[in-house]
Amino acid sequence: MLRTTIKSLMMATILAGAPMAAFAADFTIRATANSNENDEDYDGLVVFKNYVEAASNGAIAVEMFIGTQLCSTGAECLQGVADGSIDVYISTSGGAAGIFPYIQVLDLPYLMSSDRIAETVLSGDFTRELRKMALADSGDKIRLMTIGNTGGWRNFVNTKRRIVSPADLEGLKIRTVVADLPQELVKSMGASPTPIPWPELFTSLQTGVVEGSQNGITDIMGMKFPDAGLKYMTLDGHSYMGALWWMSNDRFLAMPEDLRKIVNDGFYALQQATFASPKRKSIQAYADFAAVGGDLYVPSPAEKAAFKEAAAPVFDWFKANIDKGDVVFTALTDAVAKAEAAEAANSASDLN
Template sequence: MFNKFTKTAIAAALGATVLTAPMAAWAADFTIRATANSNETDEDYDGLVVFKNYVESASNGKIAVELFIGTQLCATGAECLEGVAEGSIDVYISTSGGAAGIFPYVQVLDLPYLMADDRVAEAVLTGDFTRKMRDMALETSDGTVRLMTIGNTGGWRNFANTQRRVTKPADLEGLKIRTVEADLPQELTRTLGASPTPIPWPELFTSLQTGVVEGTKNGITDIMGMKFPDAGLQYLTLDGHAYMGALWWMNNEAFLGMPEDMRRVVVDGFAELQQATFASPKRKSIEAYKAFVAGGGDLYVPTPEEKAAFAEAAAPVQDWFIANVDGGEEILGALKASVAEVEAEFAAQYERDLK
């Protein structure tokens, strides 16, 4: 097993792309090895830089954070989570689809139309719902993998395609929509009448270009970052069917092996990271939407009635989730209860704030 937390001068060995807080350089008592299978333009990297800076500074150099961006330590969700469980990786960020093979109930974040907007989603994910999912993950992993927080990685999933404007569920019928390997996105696509086609992310541009698939379910920053309009992706419907949650995992032994004051620093660091990942897609999406339209893209915003029609058509996916996912009913109940609580709180705030 990889021995993660050691008394060593690690910060000086960090790569040129990693920002180092001055106090962390030579006297760290603990080292956190954190990885994200993304790049330095991604929200995940933004969050890690904030986390690193905060933790190294707030710990007065007792904790050093070492960043590995890309696939240096691991290449897939299953491989990376295994590394976290075994202790060769301390911190890893996954999508719900990337973690579904080990923690299938995290796909609850992909259930469509349960959270209305950023404000609701962010309030839910900073509350007890995340703690509930943490407890379930610790039980599933026999106490080895700890969910630290849930941030965002790309805004909201929307339907985009190469063929036509989509204003109602019937417009999706027959379209070959790219999904990840996870069951729930495929079931959603099938329920709405489209044909789910699992395609690895690196192959999606060519698959769109050649017609292997005709659409995808992604946020605008991913669409523009990967230059999908150049592959023919010209129709984007902002139905916002799923919040693109980023699940931040940590080796539980490594976390509990620190004294309480250092654990508090790490927890606060993840809170800072979460806020950074909430904010980053909002800013980046502004220019991304402008670029999409400027390039000839068709951007459609459904009316409330049209969005309700999408939600009604997708409702059977919740029943599928309960019937087919271990822990599905438990985690879906927790999410719905949290959303209801948040929405009631916001309604009371509007009563005061709008007068």
């Protein structure tokens, strides 16, 4: 009896999967993330693939390429999106800055104060405005689908001392990427920006080539930076680590409207997954950092205001030196102000 029941269940499972296997997908989306399976980008792609394939009843297939199988740098990968060899790619703002310099607005410090504000801003018209700008500047080839998160918030971390005020950063050699904006931020704090490729950061900390960095806790623990001497972390949360999800506009528009809606909804599901993933992963990461002797410091509101004041010259530099910088800066700050007002009203209602 049991054997017959198991056989029936197996046959039902096979038959249930038969329609999906019998028909080839009408569209195949080739998606790449230059990360690994422990990253939020991977979590987001898994959610996207599952949603799109199921909701389209197999009409859309998603192929995932994790790492550098299809491309290695932001410029190379975005060129692949533009010429159609890659359908979906995720970049940081730094990775896209070579093509869309104004995307670095996401790296401006102390403009978004919390996950709730950042998630509201990045789910609204600000992202749609960036989409229009990127389409215009790429000849309608590269479409910004959504902005999620990759690693939480950037904080100042170093090997030397606790950072309570901008003055404590003076003289420290802080690792940055090659892009101008993060170097301007480090300079505004009185520290010395030192561009170092990410794969070389562990050794650079270990040997004293650099004495600090700006990273989220999951990256710090994932790369075992405390083993290289990284000990002091100030949770100033100066920038939200946005993940920009790009798609070939030609590929997107080639689909009928009902499938475009499914893809669009799939990116919403992806965004929500990447918003949530760092929050969960950071709990253990902070505990692990403290367990190996890491020093965590949370600035008071007054101390954080001092950091923002010190960083003010970066805003003027961005508006003056980045093409369309003034336009995108205004778009972001207006969106933040609107989100903060709505949040204040909602909070007042919820607390009374």
